[in-house]
Amino acid sequence: MVGMKKRNTYLWLIVFLLPNFLGFILFIGFPIISSFGLSFTQWDLLGSISFVGFDNYIRMVQDEEFWRAFRNTFLFIFGYLPLVMVFGLACALLLNKQMKLRAFFRASYFLPVITSWVAVSLVWKWLYNPNYGLINYFLSLIGIDGPQWLHDPSTAMIGIILASAWKDIGFVMVLFLGGLQNISPSYYEAGSIDGASKFRMLWSITIPLLGPTTFFVTVISLINSFQVFDQVMIMTEGGPSGSTTVMVQNIYNYAFRYYEMGYASAMSWALFIVIFFFTWLQIKFQDKGAN
Amino acid sequence: MLKRKLAFFMMLGLLVIAMVGCSSAETEQGQEQETENSDNEQEEVNEEAGNEEVEINYYSFSASPNYEEELDQIIEAFEEKYPHITVKKELAAYDDYFTKLQTQIAGGNAPDVFELNYENFVQYASRGTLADLTDYIEEDEEFDPSQLNQQAFEAYQYDGKQYGMVESFSNVLTFYNKDLFDEAGLDYPTAEWTWEDELEAAQQLTNPDENVWGTYAPTTMNEFYKIAAQNGGKIFNDDGSVAINSEENLEALTYMVEKVTNHGVTPSPADMSGQSPEDLFLNGQLAVLHTGIWMFGAFADAPFEWDVALEAGNTQKAHHFFANGLAVSADTEKQEAAYKFASFMSASQEVAEIRINSSWELPAISDQSVLGPYLEQTPPENREAVFEALDTLVMPPVIAEWSRISDATNEEFEKALYEEQSPEETLNRLESEYNDILN
Numbered sequence: 001m002v003g004m005k006k007r008n009t010y011l012w013l014i015v016f017l018l019p020n021f022l023g024f025i026l027f028i029g030f031p032i033i034s035s036f037g038l039s040f041t042q043w044d045l046l047g048s049i050s051f052v053g054f055d056n057y058i059r060m061v062q063d064e065e066f067w068r069a070f071r072n073t074f075l076f077i078f079g080y081l082p083l084v085m086v087f088g089l090a091c092a093l094l095l096n097k098q099m100k101l102r103a104f105f106r107a108s109y110f111l112p113v114i115t116s117w118v119a120v121s122l123v124w125k126w127l128y129n130p131n132y133g134l135i136n137y138f139l140s141l142i143g144i145d146g147p148q149w150l151h152d153p154s155t156a157m158i159g160i161i162l163a164s165a166w167k168d169i170g171f172v173m174v175l176f177l178g179g180l181q182n183i184s185p186s187y188y189e190a191g192s193i194d195g196a197s198k199f200r201m202l203w204s205i206t207i208p209l210l211g212p213t214t215f216f217v218t219v220i221s222l223i224n225s226f227q228v229f230d231q232v233m234i235m236t237e238g239g240p241s242g243s244t245t246v247m248v249q250n251i252y253n254y255a256f257r258y259y260e261m262g263y264a265s266a267m268s269w270a271l272f273i274v275i276f277f278f279t280w281l282q283i284k285f286q287d288k289g290a291n
Numbered sequence: 292m293l294k295r296k297l298a299f300f301m302m303l304g305l306l307v308i309a310m311v312g313c314s315s316a317e318t319e320q321g322q323e324q325e326t327e328n329s330d331n332e333q334e335e336v337n338e339e340a341g342n343e344e345v346e347i348n349y350y351s352f353s354a355s356p357n358y359e360e361e362l363d364q365i366i367e368a369f370e371e372k373y374p375h376i377t378v379k380k381e382l383a384a385y386d387d388y389f390t391k392l393q394t395q396i397a398g399g400n401a402p403d404v405f406e407l408n409y410e411n412f413v414q415y416a417s418r419g420t421l422a423d424l425t426d427y428i429e430e431d432e433e434f435d436p437s438q439l440n441q442q443a444f445e446a447y448q449y450d451g452k453q454y455g456m457v458e459s460f461s462n463v464l465t466f467y468n469k470d471l472f473d474e475a476g477l478d479y480p481t482a483e484w485t486w487e488d489e490l491e492a493a494q495q496l497t498n499p500d501e502n503v504w505g506t507y508a509p510t511t512m513n514e515f516y517k518i519a520a521q522n523g524g525k526i527f528n529d530d531g532s533v534a535i536n537s538e539e540n541l542e543a544l545t546y547m548v549e550k551v552t553n554h555g556v557t558p559s560p561a562d563m564s565g566q567s568p569e570d571l572f573l574n575g576q577l578a579v580l581h582t583g584i585w586m587f588g589a590f591a592d593a594p595f596e597w598d599v600a601l602e603a604g605n606t607q608k609a610h611h612f613f614a615n616g617l618a619v620s621a622d623t624e625k626q627e628a629a630y631k632f633a634s635f636m637s638a639s640q641e642v643a644e645i646r647i648n649s650s651w652e653l654p655a656i657s658d659q660s661v662l663g664p665y666l667e668q669t670p671p672e673n674r675e676a677v678f679e680a681l682d683t684l685v686m687p688p689v690i691a692e693w694s695r696i697s698d699a700t701n702e703e704f705e706k707a708l709y710e711e712q713s714p715e716e717t718l719n720r721l722e723s724e725y726n727d728i729l730n
Contacts (some may be wrong), residue, residue, distance in 0.1 A: 013538060
């Protein structure tokens, strides 16, 4: 009887998982494998596929454009990651307190997260407009001659970073809020009895106990920021003069503008390896930290 | 995210290939049986082709977004003439068009008949994706190549065979705001204008306080190959070797860049900040604009007087020439119906009239009497310039790596505009980049 029931449960499990699993195999699993295969070929979609061995990978190592996209991606991450982490945590701490309109503020910070990147990018493009944009207008009110933002190679990436951070702070905030609520109030009670300052409590209680959340947020944000694309594509298309061409933008160009599917697949796998490596590094680091 | 998208398309492509593979095997079998059954197969096939209802897919970029209604009229006229053929249209904006087309072809799901501009034509023809139309043209009693502008017709030949039917052409002219010229007390541009004349006029027309600039042309590869030609320069030699780093080209690039950096008569990318030059012109902020004749319609209601003139040259004249044509997929079983539509779009009187009445580019037909009404419409008054420009046209270089070459060039040009490098350094760098790309 018990065995029957168990089998039944498994049967239902499979039935319910099947649509998702099929979708995964069909649209993710299979393409991943075929892109791996394609990365050893040359294919322009129109002609025939020819096997070229490791040529694409060798070319990539020597390709200045690839390394520039690589550098630009890291530049983005170095600007973006600290910003969202610090401000996401700050917002979480502020909105964790009892206050009026707390739900309203929480919702407002989260609103950009659920807005589509297309809409957000277009709005930011207008904000950044050097002649008519609000940002330079406000700067001019306090006597600052604003930069050209997205039209200047030296500031374009800063523009992308700020817009990206603005959009994602709400997401990080929500994750930290969850983490904060898991911290038992008794720690703070003990702290205040011992006469610890607010800052001391933040440093010695909140931040250490947020460890697992921080780890999770870092991993997720890092993986996402390696794949930064939408906002770049809409706001600058990788320009001006290549200063914001990130890895995925580069892959897109080779796949859908130059129709070099083999090379684009090879670069996709390089991106995968980079992400995999950094995630693995973090897990290692986390394990050591926990011990 | 993109990896997934990319992979998705490949997956989709493979799926479609698999499916088409199965279905075409079936039809082959079917046909074999038919052959066995009929004693006089040739006749039967012909008879079938005449009566059988056919639906063909037509994929277009030039009708999107402004000329969808005109395309509907054309399809209606076509279906009236060939009642057994139904045309299903599919539109995409130029920027997305080729990505979709390429994926469809790769997936074995190509539209039966589709538009190709001249720049992309050779790439598709050389990969064997297009049907050879030479025999259809020979058999066609209604169509004779002499009905078309020969230069435009021959542009769609590859390896001595006709792989496409030219439908329309367009070019780029000097558009100018007469009111701004009057205010500045300047003579209007003439056919004899040189770079120097244009620069001089532009300097007097520029008014930074009012955000008015003297002249605009993009600093891109598409503009550069023409400006270079106006100075006797070229991008590639006839044998295909790189010819970018020449004295003539340096002069041309210097002229283009200095209009922005030194003279300030052309707005920089930052000045433009996302606005289109056409909007600036309509706004009265550009005295001279180099743009295509496809803007005639959009500028018709401009709140000021404007006209067109031939482009200024330096040592010689040179004008852009853009052609659009229709090609038939090599894989489709409906080649004959598809060819009929292509030739209808290309040479029929009805289509020519619809195009002319709506200023939807110029039909490539040679019959001047049909073109008469086009010349009578104003503005601009100087419409003859459209045809005069054809005497000095320069074709875009046709190479498979064109988008990569263009992107690399535009990027280096941007650096020159931001004064990160001199025009001389720019051409030096481009020379080695081209050689890298072409190996």
